[in-house]
Amino acid sequence: MRSPAAAIAWEFRRRHRWGLIAVAAYMLVLGTIRLLVLEPGRGIDFEDAPSFALAVVVPLTATFMYFLAVFSFGLGGDVAARQSMYPVRMFSLPVTTAGLAGWPMIYGAAAIALLWFATRFLALWPSGVDVPMVWPAVLAASLLAWTQALTWTSYPLRGMRVIVTVLWLVVIDAVVMVALESKASEPVMLAILAPHVPLAYLVARLSIARARRGDVPDWRQAFARLRRATDVLRRRRDPFSSSAHAQAWLEWRRFGRSLPALVGILLPFELALLFVFRDTPAIVFETLLGVLITPPFMGAFVAPTVGKSGQPGRDSSGVTPFIATRPLTSASLVAARLKAAAWSTLAAWVPVLVAVPIALRWSGALPIVVDWKRQLIEAVGTPRAAAIALLGIAALVAATWKQLVQSLYISMSGRDWIIKSSALLALSFLTFAVPLAHSIGGSKAAMAALWTALPSIAAVLVGLKTAAAAWVAARLHDGRLLGDRTLLVGAVCWNVVTFALYGLLMWIVPRLLVPAYVLALVAILGVPLVRLSAAPLAFAWNRNR
């Protein structure tokens, strides 16, 4: 290592090599498809926006967020803490403060600009879209630079970092949106954005200099009285009724409030659209749809926290001795997490279910929804309409909970290589599946063949699910992770829910449209079984290494 710059670069490369390899692999796939599958330089007609979003926007955004976390050292500390998140161990290096601030910012800006240019030239963009050349790279570099500067700043109050950073990034985004609305040219966009990077560097340098000498502002005394009042309330709490309850409380405190908070932040902005577009049924519909899919969508972002068993700020996914030595079975520890996820789901949905009717009424958009209700009742009758509505809400609530817990069998294994490989597999699957789905969607013959084959595919999937469930049940039994009675009760409950869903589908869905056996297959595939059951196996594997 010949210089501090090379050493800092080496650390980023070494520590995040698998993530960087995954990004490079994704880019390689994009480039290969572009060069070999499609004619060079040809765009593609995405008939549906979701296909384009899944193929390009989602991976691009995910990689951008990943780079934000990597180059701001955001993965290695407590985001809500008052202290700077810049690694303290680096303060004692014989490197100038300018170097400590500058090199990570340069590497981050270079990586994020490269990400944009690679996506710009390798991705499949919809025909007719004029994709800008440089300013998105400068915007991304500016957002990263400010994220770094504000992450490395010390704050007088806990949690202030999150508020300040989010607000400031929203302000920058708002300025860009206004400029785009005004049809600003590329040079104008560059003139607006370019000054942000040096400004952020100055803030970062000042912040690191203060953090390096241990200077952390403190406003906590001003809130001491309030804290004393909350302490009095806290002391009145009764003991937990059981160890399972105590563990569920710990899990709730660890991740339970994240999803309700995220949904709570987004909900007012989404519902505000009802007040603006109350006379446009299409936008009212899209707004309501957006509101209703917000909890499951945000659940995907909270899920990694739900699955984490290690200490916050540490790289290892292994379970901490503090949790591993609780005198509870592995199944009970997993059950506590599932229970806390259920509380979190309900806490996220209650404000949605309360706020939507109020917003519809106050905005004046309620008549549109009442009209939809009338049409649905005319089409299927009152009981079926009520059942469809309730089934829809129940499915969304269940989907939210499922989002939180469905990957526990991976994350609770505590093996980094499994977690990273599964993320890579998911990304690879999306990369191949979306163009394939687009290709099938564009061909009537392929669609017809798929429709004919769907029952067979569903039957194969049911066979695989049943076999996997039997294997998991045998492992749970052999490993003494679940008793015979619990396994039996679980199997009975799953069957009852599946039969209930099947009965409901039989009643709602017209027989002529979908055969009964297909509905049975859908019900079997729709009720979670294997991945949830495998979570105790994964956790025991992590706990008893």
Next chain:
Amino acid sequence: MTEKVVEVSDLTRRFGARTALASVSLSMSRGAVYGLVGANGAGKTTLIKHLLGLLRAESGSVRVFGRDPVADPVAVLSRIGYLSEENDLPGWMRVDELIRYSRAFYPAWDDAYANDLLQEFALDPTARIQNLSKGQKARAGLISALAYRPELLVLDEPSSGLDPIVRRDILGAVIRTIADEGRTVLFSSHLLEEVEQVADHVTMIHQGRIALSAPLDEIKESYRRLSVRFAESRPQPPAVAGVLRWDGGGREWTAVHRGGSGELQAALAGWGARIEAECVPSLDEIFVAHVGVAAASAPDS
């Protein structure tokens, strides 16, 4: 017959190519303090993790209170108090929340004892654990490990990096636990003078193998540190049966010897040497004599 609290037989554990434990056998009886000593990376924590069921025995067997801690974690862990060297208490918890949370797991939790310890350690119940110093965190962990008066108290390097006052608190906790009749303590450390203060039985572990395991009194009786004066200057000390380690140079040498000094005297006479002084070596000296390196200065592995 005394009931065995811990029985480990022929336990072997490998991490990749490295053997962390090699055919380790150990048994612990009720009502004694066991000191587990060894250099960093010797296998102390690996052995303790097997006792807690955090590691599965690759070969050999582990029984705690007669049960397999992996197969029956609830029955085993509910009787063990554990203080980890990692200090991994959840940072977001307040001290009173830690106590409220911990008491839910142990029916025998003693509120009065917990309050006594809280006052004795001068911990603010409303303080967040992440805002506590390292010593305060160790004290908070000690309360959650002691307040239900566990039958087996396992302290894994509890004094590591702590100031003398906190170390005194930890040793006090060990002594208090001993005072509770029938309690057993396993105390792992590379600070041998601490172990010497409280342990009844010492197990030395080196590179995954048990180098020595015996009651402390027996160890003290068996070993001698001898100052030896040779008639002529010697570049190397002679090979004498029972001498584990030689230090010194020229005519003046110091030997750590296991066995009777009479036998050594006879052997040395043949080399033209005589014993100038004789004393009981410290546990540290015995350890160094056995493993050939200083306990606290050996490299991590």
